[in-house]
Amino acid sequence: xxxxxxxxxxxxxxxxxxxxxxxxxxxxxxxxxxxxxxxxxxxxxxxxxxxxxxxxxxxxxxxxxxxxxxxxxxxxxxxxxxxxxxxxxxxxxxxxxxxxxxxxxxxxxxxxxxxxxxxxxxxxxxxxxxxxxxxxxxxxxxxxxxxxxxxxxxxxxxxxxxxxxxxxxxxxxxxxxxxxxxxxxxx
Amino acid sequence: xxxxxxxxxxxxxxxxxxxxxxxxxxxxxxxxxxxxxxxxxxxxxxxxxxxxxxxxxxxxxxxxxxxxxxxxxxxxxxxxxxxxxxxxxxxxxxxxxxxxxxxxxxxxxxxxxxxxxxxxxxxxxxxxxxxxxxxxxxxxxxxxxxxxxxxxxxxxxxxxxxxxxxxxxxxxxxxxxxxxxxxxxxxxxxxxxxxxxxxxxxxxxxxxxxxxxxxxxxxxxxxxxxxxxxxxxxxxxxxxxxxxxxxxxxxxxxxxxxxxxxxxxxxxxxxxxxxxxxxxxxxxxxxxxxxxxxxxxxxxxxxxxxxxxxxxxxxxxxxxxxxxxxxxxxxxxxxxxxxxxxxxxxxxxxxxxxxxxxxxxxxxxxxxxxxxxxxxxxxxxxxxxxxxxxxxxxxxxxxxxxxxxxxxxxxxxxxxxxxxxxxxxxxxxxxxxxxxxxxxxxxxxxxxxxxxxxxxxxxxxxxxxxxxxxxxxxxxxxxxxxxxxxxxxxxxxxxxxxxxxxxxxxxxxxxxxxxxxxxxxxxxxxxxxxxxxxxxxxxxxxxxxxxxxxxxxxxxxxxxxxxxxxxxxxxxxxx
Numbered sequence: 102x103x104x105x106x107x108x109x110x111x112x113x114x115x116x117x118x119x120x121x122x123x124x125x126x127x128x129x130x131x132x133x134x135x136x137x138x139x140x141x142x143x144x145x146x147x148x149x150x151x152x153x154x155x156x157x158x159x160x161x162x163x164x165x166x167x168x169x170x171x172x173x174x175x176x177x178x179x180x181x182x183x184x185x186x187x188x189x190x191x192x193x194x195x196x197x198x199x200x201x202x203x204x205x206x207x208x209x210x211x212x213x214x215x216x217x218x219x220x221x222x223x224x225x226x227x228x229x230x231x232x233x234x235x236x237x238x239x240x241x242x243x244x245x246x247x248x249x250x251x252x253x254x255x256x257x258x259x260x261x262x263x264x265x266x267x268x269x270x271x272x273x274x275x276x277x278x279x280x281x282x283x284x285x286x287x288x
Numbered sequence: 289x290x291x292x293x294x295x296x297x298x299x300x301x302x303x304x305x306x307x308x309x310x311x312x313x314x315x316x317x318x319x320x321x322x323x324x325x326x327x328x329x330x331x332x333x334x335x336x337x338x339x340x341x342x343x344x345x346x347x348x349x350x351x352x353x354x355x356x357x358x359x360x361x362x363x364x365x366x367x368x369x370x371x372x373x374x375x376x377x378x379x380x381x382x383x384x385x386x387x388x389x390x391x392x393x394x395x396x397x398x399x400x401x402x403x404x405x406x407x408x409x410x411x412x413x414x415x416x417x418x419x420x421x422x423x424x425x426x427x428x429x430x431x432x433x434x435x436x437x438x439x440x441x442x443x444x445x446x447x448x449x450x451x452x453x454x455x456x457x458x459x460x461x462x463x464x465x466x467x468x469x470x471x472x473x474x475x476x477x478x479x480x481x482x483x484x485x486x487x488x489x490x491x492x493x494x495x496x497x498x499x500x501x502x503x504x505x506x507x508x509x510x511x512x513x514x515x516x517x518x519x520x521x522x523x524x525x526x527x528x529x530x531x532x533x534x535x536x537x538x539x540x541x542x543x544x545x546x547x548x549x550x551x552x553x554x555x556x557x558x559x560x561x562x563x564x565x566x567x568x569x570x571x572x573x574x575x576x577x578x579x580x581x582x583x584x585x586x587x588x589x590x591x592x593x594x595x596x597x598x599x600x601x602x603x604x605x606x607x608x609x610x611x612x613x614x615x616x617x618x619x620x621x622x623x624x625x626x627x628x629x630x631x632x633x634x635x636x637x638x639x640x641x642x643x644x645x646x647x648x649x650x651x652x653x654x655x656x657x658x659x660x661x662x663x664x665x666x667x668x669x670x671x672x673x674x675x676x677x678x679x680x681x682x683x684x685x686x687x688x689x690x691x692x693x694x695x696x697x698x699x700x701x702x703x704x705x706x707x708x709x710x711x712x713x714x715x716x717x718x719x720x721x722x723x724x725x726x727x728x729x730x731x732x733x734x735x736x737x738x739x740x741x742x743x744x745x746x747x748x749x750x751x752x753x754x755x756x757x758x759x760x761x762x763x764x765x766x767x768x769x770x771x772x773x774x775x776x777x778x779x780x781x782x783x784x785x786x787x788x789x790x791x792x793x794x795x796x797x798x799x800x801x802x803x804x805x806x807x808x809x810x811x812x813x814x815x816x817x818x819x820x821x822x823x824x825x826x827x828x829x830x831x832x833x834x835x836x837x838x839x840x841x842x843x844x845x846x847x848x849x850x851x852x853x854x855x856x857x858x859x860x861x862x863x
Contacts, residue, residue: 146482146501153491153499188480221671225503252503276500 104166131288132246132269134177136161140168141182142204142236144189147223148182149257150276155180158284167193167203170210178287179211181240186234187275196230201239210244219286220244220268221261225252234258242266248282250275290500316514333783334536335840336850338862340685344370344679344837344850346382346758348859349468350374351852353459354682355861357451365449365686366456369441371680372692373460375817377513379857380466380495381477381700382678382758385516385528386537387714388436389577389677391521392563392742393448394751396687401744403743405693406440406558407735408433408716412546414732419722423670426490427545429701431735435528435537437694440558442525444690447560456522464517464710467509470502473831473857477500481700488544494710495700513710514646529553536706541713542650544704554849564643568594569775571752575743578635582693582741583621586764586771592618593772603777605809606815607655609790613821614653616765617794617802621665628727629735635727658820662794666723669761669793669800677758679742681839683751683848689839691742693756693763739763745771751841753781757853759834762791766834774788774840781840781850789833792821805830831855 139155139162141148148166155162157183162180165172173179181204190200211218222228241247241262246269249259254272263270271282343354343365354371357831362370368391376384383389387407391436394401410433425431434617445456470478478485478501479642491499494510500507501858527533534553541548561573566587573590575583601608626635639645652659665752677695696714704713719736721728728737741764742756755765766789773784788807793800801822804813813823826832837855840849852858 146479149483149486150500154485157499186480224479227472227479273501277498 131286133152133217133287135287136163136176136275137178137219137287138162138172138176139164139178139182140204140207141166141184141189142197142240143183143185143200144193145182145184145186145224145228147184147221147276150223151180151182151221152282154276154279157280158287160283160287167195168207169203170206173207173210173214173216176216178217178219179207180219180221181244182226182238183220183222183233183241185230185233189216196261197235201236204236204240208240212243217245218243220247221279222247222249222253223279225250226255229253229258238262240269244268246286247271248273248279248286250257250279265286305622320355323577330854331786333780333786335780335782336852336860336862338848339846341367342681342839342848342850342860342862343359343367344374344681344839344852344860346835346837346856346858347375348364348376348857348861349378349463350680351859351861353463354680355863356459357456358684358730359584359863362451362684363449363686364684364690365444366451367684368680368682368690368692369445369449369456370459371682372437372441372694373457373517374463375678376681377460377463377510379474379678380510380513381474381481381698382676383437383694384696385438385693386435386701386711387696388433388716389440390445390694390738390740390742391440391690391692392574392576392744393444394574394687394689394744395448396689401563402560403404403458403557403563403576404440404444404493405579406436406443406578407579407738408436409552409556409713410434410717410720410730410732410734410736411546411548411552412732413549414717414730415547416724425675425715425717428704428715429541429544429546431702431717432541432546432548432704432713433716434552434556435714436556436558438525439556443558443560445772453524454521457517458642460640461514461517461521464510464514467507470504470506470508470787471857472504474508475502475504475506477699481703484703485700490507490703493705495703495705495712501834510710516709529556533706533709536709537713540704540706544702555626561616564637564641566590568771570747571775572727572746573742573743574746577630577637578627578737579629579735580738580740581623581769582739582764583743584627584637584640585623586741586743586768587641587762588619588622588646589599589615589768590771591641591643593651593768595647595650595743599774599776603773603779604788604812606812606819609802609812609816610656610819610821611653613770613790613792614659615649616792617662617799618649618652620793620795621663622729624665624739625663626666626727627737628729629737632731632734633727637819656772658799661797662799663799665794666726666796667761667793670718670794676760677740679756679758679835681754681850682839683754683839684839687751689744689751689754691744691754691756692757693740693742695740695758714862715721741767743767749818750843753841754839755836757834757836759832761793762789762833765791766836770836770838781838785836785838785851785853786829791833803832805833839850
């Protein structure tokens with residue numbers, strides 16, 4: 102009898118895992134609160150796409166390309182757009198060391214204030230490479246959720262980090278498709 | 289019976305003659321060439337092949353449009369203008385009617401080379417200062433110079449072409465209406481320039497896909513450009529320079545803080561003049577004179593390099609790169625000391641391109657180390673300096689040639705699109721120096737200094753190489769490297785184009801770092817570092833160094849080879 106109960110239990114667990122794995126990761130219940138601060142890790146151009154998406158989603162957002170801990174006043178969520186742009190870094194007068202330092206300080210302060218982090222990777226395959234991957238590895242582990250354009254995760258690099266750190270991950274085909282999960286993620 | 293026999297004989301003779309007439313023209317034509325498919329790895333060197341004619345351009349649709357014009361009986365000039373319009377539709381972020389450029393033409397029947405200069409001019413009311421402390425022009429409207437591409441294309445079409453404006457715009461209209469799949473290159477540049485496009489063209493522009501950058505494979509259509517081109521085809525270019533489009537251009541520029549007048553557009557005229565001539569070993573080079581620096585400095589570099597045993601040193605070798613880079617540092621000092629618009633300043637062109645002056649420079653260059661100080665010049669790369677511009681090469685069956693480089697300057701220009709016109713306005717004003725004492729200082733009606741260098745090279749008085757490139761201030765360095773790759777390192781055309789590139793310059797008497805594509809051997813890089821050069825490694829195939837297009841004419845084999853740069857989406861179409 103015990104054996105049958107155990108087998109039934111295992112079966113039930115397996116069934117749940119088979120049926121609901123995505124739901125567990127891609128939680129549809131809101132995880133974040135407004136207002137949100139949008140900034141990038143790597144001074145990429147996609148930060149503006151995030152801002153347009155937030156506007157279209159009707160979210161109360163503020164954009165700062167070089168956000169510092171001071172910008173966290175009254176902020177309930179940080180949206181961090183991942184990906185390095187040499188052109189963007191140059192234009193902002195930053196290098197990778199300074200940029201990592203800036204984002205680190207921001208995250209440290211956010212953690213103190215229990216402000217959660219939502220990471221976006223919108224640049225697809227073109228926004229991968231040694232510099233971008235360095236930033237992704239450094240900051241994605243702090244996220245509560247990540248929304249990524251599929252072509253940027255062809256090699257499973259982003260999903261691997263999400264899996265390891267138990268981060269809810271949503272993959273979309275195109276940048277415009279980020280709108281729905283972004284909207285759903287906020288209260 | 290006799291009648292039947294006569295009829296039979298008559299029919300037989302008629303059939304025979306008809307068959308002969310049908311077969312004869314084909315038997316007279318050159319053998320069709322079996323062209324292998326381009327390799328799946330776009331960076332692998334691949335020469336496009338033709339026997340009668342060829343067009344090489346930065347987009348396959350544009351090159352094919354030009355080829356179709358050649359096949360329909362158009363000459364090289366007709367095909368060049370067709371390709372230029374088609375590029376406006378298929379590669380709108382690099383050139384188009386909102387920009388300008390230079391072309392060099394070889395007329396086979398006259399054995400004459402001529403240059404058409406259709407460089408943009410500063411508006412008459414340009415302020416004394418337009419650059420801010422960061423070297424940026426704000427507001428963006430001030431970055432727009434008077435668009436001149438259409439005037440240049442149509443000038444050459446009317447003077448040397450055989451087709452009408454309607455004929456040469458058809459393919460561009462079709463491409464703009466039907467659209468095409470966006471490439472990785474287009475998508476990447478679109479993403480890079482998103483902020484500018486969003487700010488100046490708005491979320492609803494066709495240059496964004498429902499407000500976001502295009503992804504590879506998305507369909508890009510531009511019906512408004514198609515309408516604009518139809519209007520120009522039916523009413524002529526006065527519609528652009530004096531009509532409704534002129535009003536839209538002025539309105540768009542001035543709404544973004546610019547100072548353009550209708551008069552600025554109405555007064556614009558391209559100019560035609562003789563080419564600049566240089567000799568490198570057994571080859572004669574024809575290229576463009578100022579207000580582009582490209583031609584002068586390409587000849588200057590070749591004159592200097594001629595003094596060194598580059599073949600012995602070998603390609604990618606540290607002595608070759610070291611010496612070339614030292615030469616570039618002298619050349620850039622000259623660029624900022626002497627070059628500008630020849631209508632406003634005197635430029636010592638003959639001295640600069642003389643062999644004697646080259647020897648003077650050679651005598652100052654050390655074989656294994658850098659100089660402590662270089663001639664003083666204020667040139668420096670701007671933060672937003674990037675790969676841009678576009679090049680087209682054409683040769684027709686009679687041997688007429690066009691080498692055209694044209695641009696809207698930075699990718700997507702200013703991002704300003706005059707209302708419902710579908711074309712982008714240039715930001716060529718960035719090519720002026722921000723130093724008021726510079727020979728390239730800005731002023732009313734002045735043409736800013738360019739780096740373009742479309743060229744035609746002759747071997748024993750016969751056209752041998754047609755070449756040109758985008759790439760900002762890297763243009764003449766890249767073109768010189770390609771020429772040396774072909775002549776000294778015996779590379780095939782596309783091998784020479786795809787080969788790894790480098791670039792450097794001097795600023796205020798000091799050497800700047802060498803930018804290198806990452807494909808150079810580690811040992812070479814180490815040796816250069818040991819010589820005292822600082823090194824900046826760029827992408828393996830970086831469009832910072834341009835996207836060159838070329839045609840090589842192999843007289844002895846009766847072959848035309850096309851080389852199209854994989855740093856962008858280059859393509860060759862021959863027949």
